[in-house]
Amino acid sequence: PSFFAPLLASVPPWATGPALITVGAMMMRNLVDIQWGNYGEVESQAIPAFVTIALMPLTYSIAYGIVGGLFSYVVINGFDYLISRL
Secondary structure, eight states: TTTTTHHHTOOOGGHHHHHHHHHHHOOOOOGGOOOOOOSSSSTHHHHHHHHHHHHHHHHTTTHHHHHHHHHHHHHHHHHHHHHHHH
């Protein structure tokens, strides 16, 4: 780990911008596969996907966005499961 630190520190911050934009564009390409209209159905992916997409720029962290999406998926489907059991 300490071997790569000086090597990565030598990359200027402005050089990482195009790579981040390219990765973001490749991530956005998969949004067309999400069925945005079925947010009320069982196993819906629209609301957790929206939470994930919204939290990433708002928290400045990809990890927090993924955790928020996973948490919302578990809560929504867990609540749906509990309602269906009653």
